[in-house]
Each structure stands twice: as structure tokens, then as C-alpha cells.
């Protein structure tokens with residue numbers, strides 16, 4: 590059965606989760622791809638919307654063959670691409686791969702709006718949105734156009750990344766999107782030769798920011814060669830090595846997210862209806 594349409598106007602989608610970061614390059618897209626696969630491994634139907642208009646990377650991370658175009662449905666709609674059992678849509682599927690994204694803010698927002706309104710998702714439990722880094726126009730467009738159920742903020746443990754992650758959390762607070770939690774990426778480095786683990790970027794940053802903003806540290810991922818190589822070659826770790834220690838961390842984050850979104854949804858439905866009867 591098709592999931593009911595929400596006020597967001599996203600038919601076929603039950604829950605929308607934005608994956609965001611204040612700073613670029615902290616591993617937001619890698620986290621999005623792996624979390625999508627982890628949610629799927631938990632039995633959910635999952636879609637990925639690559640809203641990183643200026644630097645779309647889901648096409649590459651999910652291994653969508655170069656030149657793939659979404660199938661049109663009539664004149665104004667298109668089917669997401671099917672890959673690794675996920676549904677996926679990205680601006681990179683609609684443009685020439687070598688075209689640099691030199692759009693001004695309103696053009697980028699327009700392109701994103703088109704992706705949002707014209708993609709026909711099919712029966713999704715979760716749509717993960719890979720947000721562009723930062724707290725500008727596109728992030729605002731998104732939070733105004735879609736009823737996002739919650740956001741996950743990805744950060745690395747360095748002070749500079751944490752500072753930007755705070756701005757991200759504050760932006761979501763401002764637009765009333767619940768922050769479901771923080772994922773600390775590259776929290777330690779594990780040497781592929783000897784297995785030695787060290788906190789190269791500092792320790793405890795993700796935990797601190799989660800505590801300061803009254804949210805939860807959903808999980809910490811190490812910096813490993815496998816995560817990088819597998820994501821960059823189109824088979825993210827959760828698909829490449831589903832039983833590995835790293836995949837289990839992503840699965841654990843996915844389970845926490847599902848529980849949070851569900852309890853939030855239950856909370857909403859438990860609000861008593863007030864019936865005013867005129868006599």
C-alpha cells in the first residue's frame with residue numbers, strides 16, 4: 590500500500606530525515622549512503638535525495654552508472670533510479686557530469702524544488718536527504734518546502750567542525766525541525782596495518798555538542814581506509830561488508846533513528862483531539 594501523502598506534498602514518503610553538516614567534507618554523504626543501506630537492512634524501504642546541488646556525490650557513492658538518467662513519467666514527473674535496493678535521485682542524474690554548478694542561490698533553490706516536486710517516490714518508509722553543507726538558502730528552501738521529520742547532524746571531532754555543527758543545530762531549531770541526534774565521523778583513526786586506534790582530531794566533541802544541545806550522540810564512526818574506498822567506489826561499507834564492525838555501528842544508528850522517529854510520530858498521534866460542541 591502506498592504511504593499516505595503528507596502536508597509536505599511528498600506522496601509515497603512516510604518519514605523525511607535531513608542529513609546535514611555545518612562544515613563541508615566531514616563525511617555527510619558517506620553517512621547518508623551508509624545509513625540508507627543500514628535502514629534498508631532493518632527492513633525499511635528507503636530513498637536518498639541528493640540535495641547537495643553544488644557538489645552532488647550520491648551518484649558516485651551509490652555506484653549509479655555514469656550517464657544514467659531517471660525515467661520520465663509523463664511531462665512533469667520522473668522515477669528515481671533504483672540502486673542497491675534503494676531509490677535515489679540527484680541533480681547529477683539530470684546534468685552533464687562535467688558541468689560545474691555555478692548557479693546563483695535562487696537557481697539552485699529552483700533546481701532543488703524541481704527535484705523535490707517532480708520525483709515520484711514509491712512507498713518509502715524513509716527518505717534521507719543529503720543536504721548541502723552550511724546554513725544558507727538551500728537549507729531554508731528545504732525546510733520550508735518539505736515537512737522534515739528530523740535532522741541528523743554529522744560532524745568530525747575538531748573544534749572548527751563542531752563550531753559549524755552548532756550553527757547547523759541552531760538553524761534546525763529555528764525552523765522547528767527536531768534534531769534527532771549527532772553522528773561523529775572520523776572520531777578515531779584505526780591503522781590498517783597494526784590496528785592501533787587514536788583520537789587524531791580530539792576526543793569527546795560529538796558527545797559534548799549533543800549534551801549542550803540536549804540531543805543524542807547516535808554513533809561514532811572511525812576514520813578507516815575501507816570506509817573511504819568503499820564509498821568512493823560506489824559500494825558503501827554497509828553494502829560491501831554488511832557484518833563488519835563499522836556496518837554494525839551504522840545499523841545501530843539506523844535503529845536509534847527509527848525508534849526516535851517512531852516515538853515522535855506516536856507522540857503526535859497521542860495528542861488528544863479537542864472537540865468543541867456548540868450548544
Ligand SMILES: Nc1ncnc2c1ncn2[C@@H]1O[C@H](COP(=O)(O)OP(=O)(O)OP(=O)(O)O)[C@@H](O)[C@H]1O
Pocket residue numbers: 610612613614615616617618619620641644646721722774775810811812813814816817818820821
Ligand atoms: N569515516 C571515514 N573514514 C575514511 N574516509 C571517510 C570517512 N567518512 C568520509 N570519508 C571520505 O571523506 C571524503 C569526504 O566525504 P563526504 O563526501 O561524505 O563528505 P561531505 O561532508 O558529504 O562533503 P561535502 O561537504 O563536499 O558534501 C570522501 O572521500 C569519503 O569517502
